[in-house]
């Protein structure tokens with residue numbers, strides 16, 4: 562009897578304990594769901610209010626990026642104590658860029674992002690650029706978030722952007738420099754397209770986003786639009802953004818972004834460097850006509866490719882390399898991304914041209930008449 566009573570009370574307590582555990586688990590699950598819901602609606606609220614999702618802890622967690630204080634940014638921009646004026650390096654759609662000097666003496670470029678500009682590109686630039694490092698990509702040193710103000714601090718490229726050099730009246734970019742610049746850009750682009758996690762599409766390759774160091778080493782800049790295409794994908798569908806005149810027509814018409822979209826833009830850059838023309842200023846139809854006509858005439862062997870040459874070079878170039886580069890550029894701007902070469906193929910042509918240029922330089926070390934943009938001039942001379 563007593564044994565049965567004991568057994569009954571034991572099973573009662575087990576049932577009670579199991580019941581309590583069950584209730585505790587249910588409560589825990591409910592609490593977790595509630596926490597998740599509250600966090601999500603907070604994020605949504607912040608997004609709706611246009612507030613950035615980017616908080617200081619997130620920036621620090623991402624990378625080794627230095628987080629500047631507003632005070633440090635102001636000090637860097639007001640490096641010239643003799644005047645209260647800041648030195649502007651230029652203005653783009655995202656904001657104004659100023660020259661700055663850090664306490665270490667390091668010269669930097671500081672981009673002050675417009676308050677109205679999407680935090681999206683700031684986010685992407687910080688997230689993307691902080692992880693990638695290559696001699697032909699502009700290095701991001703740090704950023705600053707101060708209330709609604711956003712700043713990006715980059716390495717300083719003292720020779721400005723490529724458009725300023727190519728289209729400048731007072732001096733001509735020599736053939737050697739053009740080849741060197743194109744090769745450097747292709748090296749930077751190859752690094753992006755063969756990134757460890759997939760292909761990083763820059764999406765905004767153009768003359769003003771190719772910055773130059775004192776030695777005229779090119780560096781691709783502005784990663785605010787960059788997009789990653791994973792290993793297992795060949796394309797992504799995304800909102801169409803970029804710069805008219807450089808944008809892949811396939812991407813423009815169906816929002817299908819591929820690595821070939823950068824190849825198209827780079828093709829346009831190459832055509833500009835060969836011809837000295839502001840392709841961007843030509844209307845799209847006219848530009849298409851030029852490239853299509855060149856492509857057709859090249860394939861039929863009808864027309865000397867040098868018809869396309871920048872007259873300011875006065876023929877001071879390597880004809881064979883010019884033809885090879887023009888042919889590859891024409892393929893780069895093919896309407897369908899399937900017809901375009903990969904960056905490796907483009908680089909191969911540019912490497913060959915660069916080797917020829919260096920070899921030519923070695924065999925003809927003498928300096929020709931002053932003022933001429935001679936093929937035999939030093940390849941590393943900085944233009945005035």
Ligand SMILES: Nc1ncnc2c1ncn2[C@@H]1O[C@H](COP(=O)(O)OP(=O)(O)OP(=O)(O)O)[C@@H](O)[C@H]1O
Pocket residue numbers: 650651652653654655656657658670672699715716717718719721722769770772782783
């Ligand atoms: N790291 C840098 N070093 C030197 N100059 C720079 C640097 N970054 C930008 N600049 C200068 O500031 C200018 C404005 O740059 P920004 O990237 O904001 O706009 P953009 O590329 O000219 O135009 P868009 O906004 O249409 O892309 C550049 O054209 C360049 O001359």
Ligand SMILES: [Mg+2]
Pocket residue numbers: 653769770782783
């Ligand atoms: Mg730019």
